[in-house]
Amino acid sequence: MSSLHFTIIQTALFWEDKDANLDMLAQKIRNISEPTEIIVLPEMFNTGFSMQPEKMGETIDGPTVDWMRRLSVEKKAILTGSLIIEENGKYFNRLIWMLPTGQFGFYDKRHLFAFAGEDEQYTAGNKRLIASVKGWKINLQICYDLRFPVWARQQLNNAAESEDNNKEYDVLLYVANWPEKRNHAWKTLLTARAIENQCFTIGVNRVGLDGNNIAHSGDSMVVGPLGEVLYHCAHDEDVFHIRLQKEEVNNTRVNFPFWKDADDFTIL
Numbered sequence: 001m002s003s004l005h006f007t008i009i010q011t012a013l014f015w016e017d018k019d020a021n022l023d024m025l026a027q028k029i030r031n032i033s034e035p036t037e038i039i040v041l042p043e044m045f046n047t048g049f050s051m052q053p054e055k056m057g058e059t060i061d062g063p064t065v066d067w068m069r070r071l072s073v074e075k076k077a078i079l080t081g082s083l084i085i086e087e088n089g090k091y092f093n094r095l096i097w098m099l100p101t102g103q104f105g106f107y108d109k110r111h112l113f114a115f116a117g118e119d120e121q122y123t124a125g126n127k128r129l130i131a132s133v134k135g136w137k138i139n140l141q142i143c144y145d146l147r148f149p150v151w152a153r154q155q156l157n158n159a160a161e162s163e164d165n166n167k168e169y170d171v172l173l174y175v176a177n178w179p180e181k182r183n184h185a186w187k188t189l190l191t192a193r194a195i196e197n198q199c200f201t202i203g204v205n206r207v208g209l210d211g212n213n214i215a216h217s218g219d220s221m222v223v224g225p226l227g228e229v230l231y232h233c234a235h236d237e238d239v240f241h242i243r244l245q246k247e248e249v250n251n252t253r254v255n256f257p258f259w260k261d262a263d264d265f266t267i268l
Contacts, residue, residue: 002135002246004171007036007077008231010220010238012208013048016056021046022067029071029079034241037133041081042175042206043143044093049177049210050084051121053091057084060106068098076100078133081175081204082109082142090123095140095175097131105129109142110151118144128267130169136246137169139199143176146189146203154197156264167259170249172197176205180217187219187232194223198253200244207235225252 009028014020025046029039043049046064047056058064064083072079078099085094085106093109108125112118128151131138145151154167172193178186186203194201200222207218222231222242231240253259 004134004136004244004246005035005037006202006222006242006244007032007034007039008202008204008220008222008238008240008242009039009041010205010207010218010233010236010240011042012237013042013045013206013210015048015211016050016052018046018056018064022064026067026071028239029075032075032239032241036075036077036241038078038080038138039075040173040175040202040204041079042204043082043177044084045081045175046083048206049116051117053084053086053121057086057091059086065096065098065104068096069102069104072098072100073102080140080173084122091121092125093118093122093142094125095129095142097129097140105131107140107142109145111144111148113144136171137167138171138173139169141172141174143174143178146174146176146178146186146193149193149196150265150267152193152197153265154199154259154262155266156259156262167199167253169197170199170246171244172199172201174201174203176203177210177216178203178205178219180215180219183217183219183234187221190221191223191227191229194225195227198225198256198259199249200224207237225249226256 082095097105107129
């Protein structure tokens with residue numbers, strides 16, 4: 001069965017200092033010696049969770065996306081994480097899915113964190129992005145999206161009538177700047193999303209204090225389709241590699257076909 005290699009980079013970030021963050025992350029990426037196919041960075045990896053998009057934002061053809069392209073080509077791996085993108089006078093918290101060919105897809109954060117005023121500075125996305133890699137499908141989401149299960153929920157699409165129980169996706173991936181004071185919710189919801197969607201769930205968070213003196217404990221995790229924690233790291237910086245097996249997802253869905261009893265629905 002197909003396997004997929006992920007590298008998770010849990011790191012502190014320099015507050016609103018793009019050059020320092022890109023230099024630091026480039027060094028971590030170039031130091032990866034293990035085989036990898038997907039390298040995951042936190043939310044707003046080049047600035048921290050900034051509410052100054054006019055100052056920190058870039059266009060899609062700006063220096064950070066170009067940096068992602070160069071590193072992805074150099075490592076021959078997909079590179080993903082979110083940053084502030086300006087488009088037609090609007091600002092988006094945009095996840096870039098950069099392929100080693102130089103092509104990319106993107107996902108704009110759907111649920112903006114009003115508690116911190118994100119909804120006043122950014123425009124919400126309205127489309128999910130499910131990427132395809134080696135026969136795997138990966139649902140890409142950002143931080144606060146984690147609290148809204150409908151946005152992540154597997155849609156049946158007549159899957160109950162399909163002998164191969166083919167689903168929308170196999171991996172649910174969140175990049176985040178999730179505060180330590182709410183880390184219990186982060187860990188609980190990552191596990192819940194894995195169980196209810198019978199998929200691998202990966203959450204990649206930052207560590208350290210940001211410019212608003214908000215602490216982040218990381219607590220990056222990889223959770224299996226039965227809710228088993230395959231990786232968890234709190235407080236420390238870490239570059240972690242994991243190989244996921246497609247067979248584990250398939251076996252879970254065959255042996256525990258709870259998806260057949262799920263409610264049918266459509267996201268408009």
